[in-house]
Amino acid sequence: MNTIQIDVAVIGAGTAGLAALRAARAAGSSVLLIEGGDYGTTCARVGCMPSKLLIAAAESAHEARHADAFGVRLPGGVEIDGVAVMDRVRRERDRFVGFVVRGVDEIAAHERLRGHARFIDNTTLEVGGHTVVKAGRVVIATGSAANVPPPFRALGDRLVINDDVFNWETLPRSVAVFGPGVIGLELGQALSRLGVRVRVFGMSGSIGPISDPVIRDYALQAFNQDFYLDPAASVGRMVRDGDQVAIDFTDRDGVARSEQFDYVLSATGRSPNVKGLALENTGLALDERGVPLFDRDTLQCGNSTVFIAGDVNNVLPLLHEAADEGKLAGENAANYPRLAALARRAPIAVVFSDPQIAMVGQRFADLVPGSFVIGEVSFEDQGRSRVMLKNRGLMHVYADKASGRFLGAEWLGPRAENIAHTLAWAYQMGLSIEQMLAMPFYHPVVEEGLRTALRDAQARLG
Structure with a gap:
């Protein structure tokens, strides 16, 4: 040694x-x-x-x-x-x-x-x-x-994790994705758009990191226009069948189904x-x-x-x-033993789905009921979004009733990765809704949708 x-x-x-x-x-x-x-x-x-x-x-x-x-x-x-x-x-x-x-x-x-x-x-x-x-x-x-749940391990080489996907030499014909979190949503939708038959199953009802129930319901509807997503799935038998996996499940309409998949992708956390x-x-x-x-x-x-x-x-x-x-x-x-404390940045999270999902600041689930107002905007009729045919999305911004301070936001929509940075800076600077509305908004840009949500919050603050 x-x-x-x-x-x-x-x-x-x-x-x-x-x-x-x-x-x-x-x-x-x-x-x-x-x-x-x-x-x-x-x-x-x-x-x-x-x-x-x-x-x-x-x-x-x-x-x-x-x-x-x-x-x-x-x-x-x-x-x-x-x-x-x-x-x-x-x-x-x-x-x-x-x-x-x-x-x-x-x-x-x-x-x-x-x-x-x-x-x-x-x-x-x-x-x-x-x-x-x-x-x-x-x-x-x-x-x-x-993290791979123990029952999945019996599937042998038909079970994959995200690490394995990026080593594929070609695309498979079909994949069942378990876990509609960040990884499951991103890879599931991407594979579907590349011609792979995809089913995304969840157990808890959650979709990505979204905690706002209204935004979650909108996301479920939006994603199901693109690929099969059931965040509260009823899955029965799942067994290896030759070079495929047979899965029995009850679909969203309550119909019992049995399908074969080339792979099962476990995206159930880390x-x-x-x-x-x-x-x-x-x-x-x-x-x-x-x-x-x-x-x-x-x-x-x-x-x-x-x-x-x-x-x-x-x-x-x-x-x-x-x-x-x-x-x-x-x-x-x-x-050591002289220790400093970490000055954490504003919380920010982005899911690179389409529409993108983003969260900034405090989540809806972390806020005290009755202490805040919600400003809302739909991107379905937002000008620039409609021009680009990217007009799917719904945003909620949260503002403190007492101070008017911007508390956070959860949303689904176009260019969310960019808007999220603007909001993260506003949150970290401790800006109020009024101060944010005093900032410039160019025309025509997707960020004008954010301004609409801020105006809605300001009106609700009175």
Whole structure:
């Protein structure tokens, strides 16, 4: 066994881990980055970027099919070349991953160590069976992995997770998607638009991150115009049948059906990557998932010299949040026992479906009934949206009755990813509805729909 003495050891070379390494080094500590898997962040390898590549192909196909409404004729129709679609997804995915890998390769050799880490005690790690790392402080940044319900595992190679989809060499004929969350909605709709027969099943009735029941009902109607979505499905038998999966279910109209699918895509959430870390050898208190209990502000685990950042802690599993948490964890590990608190940015979430879903600030479910008003706008008759034939959507903005302050928004609609940033800035600045309405709105733009919702909220505030 080799032995390494270091100030700060960082477990995990993803977004949070790389940010922690840089921050601890900048604070003057000696650092070591430990990674047992392939280099390349979740975002680049199996998340944000490859999913957007698949969605981009799907959007292209969808626009071509609907060009006739603009007087644009495509006499030959639209032909989907599944091999070409997936070839571009993989090539561009590998390009994004390559950027990350090159960045890691530029880290000094003495600051990198390959192998899976196991805790011997709070600050002593055994890595890959070849090295003992004695650290002053440790940052856990091991990310998360797709959660697969035990019954699904009997499906063998007919079961896939999002990681597998991006390695396909061509498109399948049919896929049953379980879980209408962010991943399920994005991939389910994209595959459907690329000619794959898709059924999306949920159990709880939820759709993406939406908590506002009116917006959720609108979303259900809108998505079902495009692909089959049942967020409260009644699914019976699901068995492997040769190279397919047979699924019995009751459809939305109460009709019993049985269908065959090439694959079942499990999109039922993600679990923290803590198995194999031997956290039971530490003195850390663990929750029911086996994750150390930690302070959400400082990211410190109990009163220890261990910190936890990124998707593994499941506070806000988003890339920009992982980067912020990693930076703070690295700084706090380097400066221990002097600890700073994380100044979190305005909450913002986007689902890259069509229409897009977005949430900013406080969710409807988090607000106190009777303490706020709702401003509403439908995008169905909104000028620019109708010009583009992107006029599906409904927005709710929430305003505090007492102060008039903008509290948050949930909506479905065109260009939501862009409008969400405008609202996140307004929320973080603590603006009121009146102050937001004093800002400029150009004509004709989709953002004029936001102004309509703000005016509605202002009227309800009196």
